[in-house]
Amino acid sequence: MTRVQLRPVLAEAIEILDTAGVPSPRADAEHLAAHVLGVERSRLLLSPLIGPDQLDEYRALVARRARRIPLQHLTGRSFMGEIDLVVGPGVFVPRPETELLFAWALARLEAVRHDHTPVVVDLCTGSGALALALAHARPDADVHAVELDSDALSWARRNADQRAADGDTPITLHHDDVTDPYLLTELDGYADLVVANPPYIPDGAELSPEVVDHDPHRALFGGPDGLDVIRPLVPLIGRLLRPGGGAAIEHDDSNGGGVAALLAADGRFTEIVEHPDLAGKPRFVAAIRIS
Numbered sequence: 001m002t003r004v005q006l007r008p009v010l011a012e013a014i015e016i017l018d019t020a021g022v023p024s025p026r027a028d029a030e031h032l033a034a035h036v037l038g039v040e041r042s043r044l045l046l047s048p049l050i051g052p053d054q055l056d057e058y059r060a061l062v063a064r065r066a067r068r069i070p071l072q073h074l075t076g077r078s079f080m081g082e083i084d085l086v087v088g089p090g091v092f093v094p095r096p097e098t099e100l101l102f103a104w105a106l107a108r109l110e111a112v113r114h115d116h117t118p119v120v121v122d123l124c125t126g127s128g129a130l131a132l133a134l135a136h137a138r139p140d141a142d143v144h145a146v147e148l149d150s151d152a153l154s155w156a157r158r159n160a161d162q163r164a165a166d167g168d169t170p171i172t173l174h175h176d177d178v179t180d181p182y183l184l185t186e187l188d189g190y191a192d193l194v195v196a197n198p199p200y201i202p203d204g205a206e207l208s209p210e211v212v213d214h215d216p217h218r219a220l221f222g223g224p225d226g227l228d229v230i231r232p233l234v235p236l237i238g239r240l241l242r243p244g245g246g247a248a249i250e251h252d253d254s255n256g257g258g259v260a261a262l263l264a265a266d267g268r269f270t271e272i273v274e275h276p277d278l279a280g281k282p283r284f285v286a287a288i289r290i291s
C-alpha cells in the first residue's frame with residue numbers, strides 16, 4: 001500500500017472525535033497526526049502524505065481518543081512554560097490555565113533581591129511541572145517540590161532526571177504531605193516564592209470522562225468545599241515565606257473568595273489578589289508575606 005493524502009484522513013478523524021464528544025476535535029486530530037508523523041503541529045501541512053503503518057497507528061490513536069482517553073496520555077507529553085514533561089496514568093496532566101500562575105511566579109521572582117539564592121517551593125508538584133519550569137527559567141534558584149503520591153512522584157522523578165540531564169539546575173523532590181505541620185521546617189522564613197496547585201475540586205463535581213476516569217482522584221478532589229488541602233497550606237506558606245516573599249495558590253472557580261479569605265484571616269499576608277483565567281473565571285490567588 002502506498003502513502004495517502006493526509007487531509008482526508010484528518011477530516012475523517014475530526015468527524016470521529018466530534019461524534020464522540022471530544023471538546024476540541026480538530027486540535028486533537030492534528031496533535032495526534034503530528035505525534036505519529038514526528039513533526040510539530042504547525043508543520044503538519046508540510047507533510048501532506050501518510051504511510052500505511054503510520055495510518056494504522058494514527059487510526060488506533062484516534063479510536064482511543066474517541067474513548068475519551070486524554071490526548072496527553074496518548075502522546076505521552078505535556079508542557080509548562082518552556083519545558084516538555086512526560087505524563088501518563090498515575091499523574092495529573094498539567095493544564096494550560098496553570099501557565100498563568102507560572103507567569104505570575106516568574107515575574108515575582110524577578111523582584112527577588114540579588115544578594116541571595118532565590119528559594120522556591122512547589123507544594124503538590126504532581127509531574128513536577130511548576131517546579132521544573134521555574135528551575136528551567138531561573139537556573140540560579142534552589143527549587144523544592146513536595147508530592148505525597150508515590151506514582152505521581154515517580155513521574156516527577158523521571159521529569160526531574162530528564163531536565164537535569166538536559167542541563168537544568170537539579171531540584172529537590174520531597175515525598176511528603178503538605179498537611180504535615182512539620183513539613184520543611186528547615187526552610188522556615190527562607191522561601192522567596194511558594195506555588196501550589198493542590199487538589200481543589202469540591203467532592204461530587206461533574207467532570208469530563210478524561211478527568212474523572214484518568215486523572216488520579218487524589219489530584220482532583222479537595223473535600224466538600226474544595227478547601228481541605230488549601231486550609232492547611234495557608235499556615236504552611238506563612239511559615240515558609242520570608243518577609244516580602246510571594247505565594248500563589250490555584251483554586252476552583254467556585255471558591256476564589258474562600259482562598260482569599262483564608263489568607264486574610266491568617267494575618268501574615270498583604271496584597272491578596274484574585275487572578276482570573278483566560279475565560280474570566282477566578283483561578284488563583286496571590287499574596288505577599290508581610291514584612
Ligand SMILES: C[S@@+](CC[C@H](N)C(=O)[O-])C[C@H]1O[C@@H](n2cnc3c(N)ncnc32)[C@H](O)[C@@H]1O
Binds near residue numbers: 126
Ligand atoms: C492538581 S494536581 C497538580 C499537579 C501539578 N502541580 C500541576 O500543576 O500539574 C495536585 C497534586 O497534589 C498531590 N497531593 C494531593 N494531596 C497532597 C498532600 N496532602 N500532600 C502533597 N501532595 C498532595 C496530588 O497527588 C497531585 O499530584
